[in-house]
Amino acid sequence: MSRHSLALPDLEAARRFGAALAPVLAAGDVIALSGDLGAGKTTLARAVLAALGLDEEAPSPTFTIVQTYDAPPLRLPVWHVDLYRLETPEDAVELGLDEAAGDAALLIEWPERLGDLMPPDRLWLTLTPTVDGGRRLTVDAPGAWDKRLASLFPVAE
Amino acid sequence: MDETIILGLESSCDETAAAIVRADKTILANRVAGQEEEHRPYGGVVPEVAARAHAERLAPMVEAALADANLRLADIDAIAATAGPGLIGGVMVGLVTGKALAVATGKPLIAVNHLEGHALSPRLVGDVPFPYLLLLVSGGHCQLLRVEGVGAYRRLGTTIDDAAGEAFDKVAKLLGLGYPGGPAVERWARRGDPCRFDLPRPLKGTAEPHFSFAGLKSAVLREAGKLGTPDDTDKADLCASFQAAVVDSILDRTRRALDLAPDVTALVVAGGVAANSAIRAGLEALANRQGLPFIAPPGWLCTDNAAMIAWAGLERFRLGLTDGLDAPARARWPLDPNAARAPGAGVKA
Numbered sequence: 001m002s003r004h005s006l007a008l009p010d011l012e013a014a015r016r017f018g019a020a021l022a023p024v025l026a027a028g029d030v031i032a033l034s035g036d037l038g039a040g041k042t043t044l045a046r047a048v049l050a051a052l053g054l055d056e057e058a059p060s061p062t063f064t065i066v067q068t069y070d071a072p073p074l075r076l077p078v079w080h081v082d083l084y085r086l087e088t089p090e091d092a093v094e095l096g097l098d099e100a101a102g103d104a105a106l107l108i109e110w111p112e113r114l115g116d117l118m119p120p121d122r123l124w125l126t127l128t129p130t131v132d133g134g135r136r137l138t139v140d141a142p143g144a145w146d147k148r149l150a151s152l153f154p155v156a157e
Numbered sequence: 158m159d160e161t162i163i164l165g166l167e168s169s170c171d172e173t174a175a176a177i178v179r180a181d182k183t184i185l186a187n188r189v190a191g192q193e194e195e196h197r198p199y200g201g202v203v204p205e206v207a208a209r210a211h212a213e214r215l216a217p218m219v220e221a222a223l224a225d226a227n228l229r230l231a232d233i234d235a236i237a238a239t240a241g242p243g244l245i246g247g248v249m250v251g252l253v254t255g256k257a258l259a260v261a262t263g264k265p266l267i268a269v270n271h272l273e274g275h276a277l278s279p280r281l282v283g284d285v286p287f288p289y290l291l292l293l294v295s296g297g298h299c300q301l302l303r304v305e306g307v308g309a310y311r312r313l314g315t316t317i318d319d320a321a322g323e324a325f326d327k328v329a330k331l332l333g334l335g336y337p338g339g340p341a342v343e344r345w346a347r348r349g350d351p352c353r354f355d356l357p358r359p360l361k362g363t364a365e366p367h368f369s370f371a372g373l374k375s376a377v378l379r380e381a382g383k384l385g386t387p388d389d390t391d392k393a394d395l396c397a398s399f400q401a402a403v404v405d406s407i408l409d410r411t412r413r414a415l416d417l418a419p420d421v422t423a424l425v426v427a428g429g430v431a432a433n434s435a436i437r438a439g440l441e442a443l444a445n446r447q448g449l450p451f452i453a454p455p456g457w458l459c460t461d462n463a464a465m466i467a468w469a470g471l472e473r474f475r476l477g478l479t480d481g482l483d484a485p486a487r488a489r490w491p492l493d494p495n496a497a498r499a500p501g502a503g504v505k506a
Contacts, residue, residue, distance in 0.1 A: 036378070037327055037330075037331055037374060037375070037378050038371065038374055038375030038378050042318070042319075042371075043318075043371075056489065056491075056498065057315070057489075057491075057498060057499060059242075059297065059298075059320075059489065060297075060318065060319050060320065060323060062296075062297075062319070062320075062323045062326075062327075063170065063295075063296040063297030063320060063322070063323060064169075064170055064242075064243055064244040064297060064488075065244055066244055066245065066246075066488075067488055067489070068245050068488045094209065094210075095246075096208075096246065129375075
């Protein structure tokens with residue numbers, strides 16, 4: 001397990017991080033996007049989707065809970081998931097996330113709702129607002145991610 | 158006289174619904190099984206995320222609708238089913254059910270865009286000639302559309318981040334006001350001071366009538382955080398200030414859209430957030446100032462329902478717009494596919 005930390009002072013920085021993360025993603029990956037209301041989870045997810053080749057608007061998934069994206073036009077299929085409206089991890093099972101994880105990458109907002117059902121090899125991103133209006137991004141990565149993240153974080157902290 | 162009868166099916170998000178509508182605008186049946194009244198006693202928001210839940214409910218609901226209308230399946234002229242946009246599992250259930258009924262009865266299928274259901278709904282309860290300006294505000298959408306005809310929409314503006322209903326729900330949640338969030342915020346706002354908190358009006362005054370609510374939501378969060386534990390007065394003032402900001406933004410953006418579409422015959426509001434009386438009152442005053450009729454369908458037609466799907470199906474059926482059994486379920490399905498991408502949406506917000 002390694003931990004990295006990155007300042008995202010503005011939207012452009014979030015977009016750059018999304019663009020850097022996108023090329024290393026593969027089907028089966030689970031990316032947890034954690035943070036409070038307004039922390040910028042959807043913004044970061046949109047940055048990843050755009051970098052994966054999405055050429056249309058990415059609606060907030062809060063209402064529909066899941067927005068599915070096909071490949072092509074994306075480089076790989078993605079499920080953009082928002083568990084905000086769920087109450088129990090069992091609801092998430094009903095969504096079919098475990099099946100989707102077979103051939104899509106999952107971007108999951110409010111990942112805490114999954115409880116113990118969150119796979120251990122997930123990449124966990126936490127966004128925290130900073131006093132200057134920017135965001136602090138913390139990346140918790142299981143060992144399996146180290147090699148892939150080397151391009152993003154050349155020197156492990 | 159046109160006596161065409163359409164069965165409509167809706168299952169694109171939380172609601173499972175079936176309705177039967179006749180061409181003379183008689184609603185023969187209108188069944189909605191929402192999660193809201195069912196779950197409120199337990200204090201939770203439990204959306205019907207499961208396609209299974211829609212599947213279990215839809216067939217009995219069709220039977221109940223037929224019984225309400227005192228009709229047999231053979232009396233139906235066409236089947237209209239929501240084919241998107243929405244939660245794809247739910248959409249598939251409704252669409253596949255519609256296809257199965259179409260095959261079983263030998264009647265045509267109409268794959269309806271859920272948003273077109275909202276867009277045409279005022280014509281089910283009144284005479285609203287094209288073109289009209291539609292503000293579609295719901296939990297999942299916030300758009301301004303020039304409705305030019307059946308299947309013909311020009312999107313003038315949309316949200317570049319959150320939908321308006323989502324902002325209401327999240328503000329309610331962060332203040333612990335209960336569910337559903339929209340009515341709760343409206344109730345609290347009535348007792349509050351809308352001027353106490355200086356909240357932003359994102360995008361106000363900009364040329365294109367787009368919306369943004371994410372920054373407003375974050376501003377409410379910041380103000381609530383500064384208060385520590387907000388008391389009832391704080392909560393009421395926050396709700397009032399938030400709602401005032403939303404109304405202000407919506408009116409500014411709608412006024413701008415009217416500038417861009419000076420030939421419209423009416424200002425129409427639809428979608429679940431259209432139930433908010435402050436928004437309604439503001440829009441009505443705006444329409445009056447512009448010399449336009451203001452049309453807001455009744456509440457039961459603003460929230461998700463199948464009557465509007467049956468009606469949209471009927472409008473399409475009359476124009477010969479039926480669909481093959483290969484009609485796809487679509488998670489995203491813009492009403493105006495030619496709309497320029499909104500700045501920010503899908504890239505950054």
